[in-house]
Amino acid sequence: MKLYDYVLSPSCYKVRLMAALIGVTLDIRPVDFHPGCEHRGPELMALNPAGSIPILEDGDLVLTESSAMLVYLAAKAAPQWLGNDTAGRAARVQQWLSFSHRLTASLGAARLHEMLLRPGNIAALREQGTAALRELEAGLVEQHVRGQRFLASDRPTIADIACFPYVALAPDGGVSLDPYPAIRLWSRAVRSLEGFIEMPGIHRLHELTPAPVLEVGEA
Amino acid sequence: MPPYPTGSWMPVALSADLPAQTVMPAQSPAGPVALWRTRSGRAAAFADRCPHRGMRLSHGFVRGETLACIYHGWSYAKAGNCQRIPAQPALTPPDTIRVATQHVEDGGGIIWISVGEPAAGPPRFEGLAPLRSMVVEAGIVALEAAAGTKAAGGLLDYTYDDRTVWLLLAPDGQARTLMHVLVNEDSNPDERIDASRAAEALRRAAEDIARAGIAR
Amino acid sequence: MTRNTMIDGWYPVGLASQLDAHGRRTALMGEPIAVRRGEDGNAKVTGGNGRDLPACIRYGHVWSSLGDPQKPLFAIPEADQPGRRLVDVGVVRVRCSPLRAVENFLDIAHFPFVHTDILGAEPHTEVQNYKVEIREDEDEVWATQVKFYQPQAAKSAEGGITTEYMYRVPAPTCSVLYKTCPPRPAEWDVITLFVQPLAEDLCDVWPWMALFDDETPMTDLIHFQQTIFVQDRSILENQIPTLLPLDPGMEIPTRADLTSVAYRRWLKRHGYTYGAQLVAQ
Structure with a gap:
């Protein structure tokens, strides 16, 4: 499976993270999104006329939406991540997958504006991003009351992976995560998953490893 | 009079929101703090700034009984003294390298901070259980107006649909309030979810009032 | 207030490879500036009041200054x-x-x-x-x-x-x-x-x-x-x-x-x- 990837893109990171968590190896094809704008060049526009990345290619299947890529990876390698064992849960997963696009359009656009100088109405983007974070926080509080640590279930699903990156990187766009204790706990739960990988802007949870000690004689 | 005179307690977070070996940012009467809990379960509050390079300690990590800064890994014991500087592992840090600490009390599911020597323990709310904390972009006056009742001792009783939710309010400046939502400890999950939604509705109403006030 | 002694320094203001006639609007120490390719092909940088600012292209970037650089850009x-x-x-x-x-x-x-x-x-x-x-x-x-x-x-x-x-x-x-x-x-x-x-x-x-x-x-x-x-x-x-x-x-x-x-x-x-x-x- 080939992923057209940009290392600073939270949407590309969703796919890398999902693959890492379920042990799928991706063939990474780096795209010079910034400063080269390669995603708008002829080769990638032919593959994805929307001019966006990520793009996932597997045989003659070409996917250009990150949520579809999460579904594909999970269905192929780890169906329990689909979270579709009951009607209610399946719907809840879809609810959060759709919601994740609002995160991209608000927090993601604020981040591009603040970090990579892309145009946008920053005040409006931050306001929409804050509204989305409040909605997520309330949803997580309700899940917690039901005894569930993740968005759609007591175990992680593709819904969590779809929402996590843009939320974790909200401060890159000048939107604080300080007011959201439930998001903090959930984010920590995601970052503690076996096989979790970081992206720039999301640091390693150093507390998960004990303070390492240098053996005598080691440099 | 400032909202939290020396020796009085400010409710800064819920105990459940700070598991062992975690750190979170919080507001205290003396400014921003890194609120953290050791592996053995004890809560502590540091001024949210590493004395080395000024990095916010609330971005750091807890290992065992120390809080470390994410920038260079300098770690601090609960008393605030620097224990280790990874760039100079053989050095015992001088006692002068320390962060300011504040008094923390963790009881009844709520974490309280006092600046200065507290005269007594923080209040207890018998029969109530904390549900969640929320930040409201409005002052206490707007929350009181939205609830139609006055806060007493920092606690606002808000009745909706014949049910009551208790809101423990901590001002963060004039225009922002930290609101801890408490429910009857016998509440079942459905009632707790209703209470959370009622608190959301009250926040919307209070923020509308505050916005209208600014517009006027 | 004392004079800002950094005013005479050279600062990067854009990528040379992205220099075009349309130009880019940016800022230098609080002053809005515009960076574009001039008709002679060289970089042209103008300050907030339309005055021409010093400009050069080096190390992949366009460099400019709000003041009067006493030295050329440092050598690498x-x-x-x-x-x-x-x-x-x-x-x-x-x-x-x-x-x-x-x-x-x-x-x-x-x-x-x-x-x-x-x-x-x-x-x-x-x-x-x-x-x-x-x-x-x-x-x-x-x-x-x-x-x-x-x-x-x-x-x-x-x-x-x-x-x-x-x-x-x-x-x-x-x-x-x-x-x-x-x-x-x-x-x-x-x-x-x-x-x-x-x-x-x-x-x-x-x-x-x-x-x-x-x-x-x-x-x-x-x-x-x-x-x-x-x-x-x-x-x-x-x-x-x-x-x-x-x-x-x-x-x-x-x-x-x-x-x-x-x-x-x-x-x-x-x-x-x-x-x-x-x-x-």
Whole structure:
């Protein structure tokens, strides 16, 4: 499976993270999104006329939406991540997958504006991003009351992976995560998953490893 | 009079929101703090700034009984003294390298901070259980107006649909309030979810009032 | 208020490769400026009141100044060596003091915690003694014989090595790093941090590299350096105070911080205080 990837893109990171968590190896094809704008060049526009990345290619299947890529990876390698064992849960997963696009359009656009100088109405983007974070926080509080640590279930699903990156990187766009204790706990739960990988802007949870000690004689 | 005179307690977070070996940012009467809990379960509050390079300690990590800064890994014991500087592992840090600490009390599911020597323990709310904390972009006056009742001792009783939710309010400046939502400890999950939604509705109403006030 | 002595310096204001007739609007120390390609093909930079500003193209970037530069832009002789790949990494905006951005670039002790498993990893956290000086002839800060264990020192490095560095500060918002070059042990890779001060607490950072590496695809080189810098960004946006404190007492340096100590002393000596805080608050 080939992923057209940009290392600073939270949407590309969703796919890398999902693959890492379920042990799928991706063939990474780096795209010079910034400063080269390669995603708008002829080769990638032919593959994805929307001019966006990520793009996932597997045989003659070409996917250009990150949520579809999460579904594909999970269905192929780890169906329990689909979270579709009951009607209610399946719907809840879809609810959060759709919601994740609002995160991209608000927090993601604020981040591009603040970090990579892309145009946008920053005040409006931050306001929409804050509204989305409040909605997520309330949803997580309700899940917690039901005894569930993740968005759609007591175990992680593709819904969590779809929402996590843009939320974790909200401060890159000048939107604080300080007011959201439930998001903090959930984010920590995601970052503690076996096989979790970081992206720039999301640091390693150093507390998960004990303070390492240098053996005598080691440099 | 400032909202939290020396020796009085400010409710800064819920105990459940700070598991062992975690750190979170919080507001205290003396400014921003890194609120953290050791592996053995004890809560502590540091001024949210590493004395080395000024990095916010609330971005750091807890290992065992120390809080470390994410920038260079300098770690601090609960008393605030620097224990280790990874760039100079053989050095015992001088006692002068320390962060300011504040008094923390963790009881009844709520974490309280006092600046200065507290005269007594923080209040207890018998029969109530904390549900969640929320930040409201409005002052206490707007929350009181939205609830139609006055806060007493920092606690606002808000009745909706014949049910009551208790809101423990901590001002963060004039225009922002930290609101801890408490429910009857016998509440079942459905009632707790209703209470959370009622608190959301009250926040919307209070923020509308505050916005209208600014517009006027 | 004393005159801003940094006003006569050269600052990066855009990528030369992206210079076009349409131009780009940006800012330099609070003043809006416009950068475009003139009819003669050269870079043309105009200030807020429409006046022409000095301009030159060097090291992949357009450089300009709000004042009257007394010296040409600093030299990086290695940049002209044949066989090097020149890498335009592109801009990253950071809400921090331009001086804090440079100081972070001079620091190695954060590698294990911020660039985990790339530029550093526990337990290899110790910073060995190194040499720091302010070279009076060149009027530059230099740190030499800096060594640090790196799990993945560069895109072309496989596995961990002890990497050697030299750091150089030729201008208050620019630093040049010379680093062990795995494919050519006799040479140094050149990695720079060019910082455009938009305001005292806001900057556009333009990393740039001149490497001996014929193997690694250009996009991988760009992504490696963007990864490193964006890992630093969340640190830089969370330091308190925002401005770099030049007076002792506000922050505590240790032996590993000697480059930063020399940098701050050099800034203070020249009155390079745009983005600095002089009195502890």
